[in-house]
Amino acid sequence: xxFAYLLCITIVILLLMYILICKYARYDNYLKSFIELNNNxxxxxxxxxxxxxxxxxxxxxHFTTFKALHKRHKFLSKLFTxxxxxxxxxxxxxxxxxxxKMQNIKVEMHYHHFKQIFYMQVSKIRAHRxxxxxxxxxxxxxxxxxxxxVAEKDDLTQIYNRSKFNKVLSLALRKAEIYKEPFTIILLxxxxxxxxxxxxxxxxxxxxxxxxxxxxKSQLRSQDIFARWGGEEFVILSKDSTxxxxxxxxxxxxxxxxxxxxxxVGRLTCSxxxxxxxxxxxxxxxxxRVDDALYRxxxxxxxxxxx
Ligand code: GH3
Ligand code: MG
Ligand code: MG
Numbered sequence: 683x684x685f686a687y688l689l690c691i692t693i694v695i696l697l698l699m700y701i702l703i704c705k706y707a708r709y710d711n712y713l714k715s716f717i718e719l720n721n722n723x724x725x726x727x728x729x730x731x732x733x734x735x736x737x738x739x740x741x742x743x744h745f746t747t748f749k750a751l752h753k754r755h756k757f758l759s760k761l762f763t764x765x766x767x768x769x770x771x772x773x774x775x776x777x778x779x780x781x782x783k784m785q786n787i788k789v790e791m792h793y794h795h796f797k798q799i800f801y802m803q804v805s806k807i808r809a810h811r812x813x814x815x816x817x818x819x820x821x822x823x824x825x826x827x828x829x830x831x832v833a834e835k836d837d838l839t840q841i842y843n844r845s846k847f848n849k850v851l852s853l854a855l856r857k858a859e860i861y862k863e864p865f866t867i868i869l870l871x872x873x874x875x876x877x878x879x880x881x882x883x884x885x886x887x888x889x890x891x892x893x894x895x896x897x898x899k900s901q902l903r904s905q906d907i908f909a910r911w912g913g914e915e916f917v918i919l920s921k922d923s924t925x926x927x928x929x930x931x932x933x934x935x936x937x938x939x940x941x942x943x944x945x946x947v948g949r950l951t952c953s954x955x956x957x958x959x960x961x962x963x964x965x966x967x968x969x970x971r972v973d974d975a976l977y978r979x980x981x982x983x984x985x986x987x988x989x
Contacts, residue, residue, distance in 0.1 A: 710734075713807060723791075723800070723816040725758050729776045732758050739816075743793045758814060762789040762802070778804060778812045791816065799823055836910040838888060839895035847909035850919055851965055858959045866928035867972045868918040869955040870898075870935070873984040875914040878947055886946050893944055894952075898935055925958035925989060932956050932987040940985060951985035 710726075714734040717724040723739040725732055732755070735748050743761070745751040755761055757775045764772045765788050772787065781804040789802045800816035807813055834846035842850075857863045872878075872894065879887040891914060898916065899908055907919040920928050932954040939952050955976030959968060979988035 709808075710811075713811065713813070717813060720815060722818070725814045727758050727778060727812050727814060728810050729779055729812075731756050731775075733811075742791070742796075742798075762791040762800070762816075764788070765790050765799070778814070781806060781812065788819075789816070839892050839910050841895050841899060841916075842907060842909035844909060844911055847907065847911070847917055847919070848965070850907045850909075851968075854919060854921065855959070855963065855965060855968075858963075863922065864924060864959060866920045866923055866925050866956060866958045867968060868920065868928055868932050868935075869911065869969075869972045869976045870916050870918075870932070870952045871976055871980070872914040873951045873953055873980075878950070882946055890944050890947055890950065893942075894939065894950075897938060897942055901931075901935060901938060925956060928956050928958070929987060929989050936985065936987055953979035953984050954987040955979060956987060956989045 710733060713726050717726050717734060717736045720736055721738055723742055724736045725739060726734040732748075732752060735743075735751060740746065740748065740751060743751060743755075745754075759772055759775060759777050762772075767787065772789070785803065787802045789800050791798060791800060798818055798820045800818055800820075803815045803817070805813050805815075834842055834849075836843040851867075854863075854865050858865060872890075875887065875890075878890060891910075895908075895910070895916065898918075902908055902918065903920075905921045907921075909917050909919075911917040918931075920931065923931075936952060936954055939950060942950075944950055953976060955972045955974070955978070957968060957972040957975055975988040979986045982988065
């Protein structure tokens with residue numbers, strides 16, 4: 683009697699479990715069809731493994747079926763890498779359980795050489811079921827970068843403009859103060875440039891500025907920041923260099939300009955001011971010192987470097 687009773691209870695429990703499993707399986711199927719409605723790459727995942735990926739995702743990763751993708755990649759966290767993150771939240775295979783900390787995380791996904799940037803959004807659907815969507819922001823970022831690049835260039839010479847230089851300078855000042863990283867500033871001004879304009883016209887004058895910018899730039903290191911300070915004045919911020927290094931650099935530039943045959947105009951010279959960052963300098967003080975040095979170079983006869 684007791685045995686029959688226990689058997690009944692076991693059968694009922696098994697039946698209930700079966701119903702529950704069927705229900706969850708049906709619910710999973712429902713969720714799988716639900717993610718297909720999304721045009722963005724969307725994944726259904728448990729705490730650990732991926733359960734489904736929509737067509738947009740399969741297309742991106744070049745798989746025709748989810749089964750084929752799942753065979754190669756079980757865990758979604760292996761398919762992307764976080765960018766710009768201060769703390770790496772997205773680590774380990776059960777990263778989705780930390781979703782409250784991770785809205786709109788910027789991630790990078792690539793398959794073969796096709797790399798794109800996405801905002802990742804995770805929503806918990808029920809216990810152990812999460813929908814993860816990826817919004818492609820690569821184009822937006824590329825456009826933003828292109829606009830930023832245009833905004834920091836000088837229209838004529840295509841080197842950095844004064845506004846970009848000022849930003850670099852304030853960063854260099856902060857680094858010099860905190861990390862004791864030395865840097866120097868070189869200011870150069872074309873000698874008697876007014877005469878070039880008067881004699882050959884403003885367009886030729888512009889052409890000289892472009893050629894001069896190219897000539898100087900070709901002799902700088904990649905870490906040197908070269909900008910048009912305004913008019914026919916240019917400025918160089920030379921990182922990790924002492925004032926003797928920069929004096930030598932300025933003198934090399936001076937010699938190369940002096941011997942360069944500028945189109946139409948022929949020979950030209952420039953005067954240079956050089957100054958190194960000193961403790962407690964701010965931008966105004968440092969620039970004043972380098973401007974004074976340039977002024978001395980002009981007063982002492984031009985075509986020279988003053989420190
Ligand atoms: P010095 O520096 O040796 O004292 O003489 P300078 O003749 O170069 O003196 P100044 O700095 O007074 O004159 C600079 C001239 O540069 C004045 C202006 O006509 C010219 N200039 C400034 N910006 C541009 C530009 O964008 N294009 C052209 N073509 N000329 C410019
Ligand atoms: Mg000038
Ligand atoms: Mg000048």
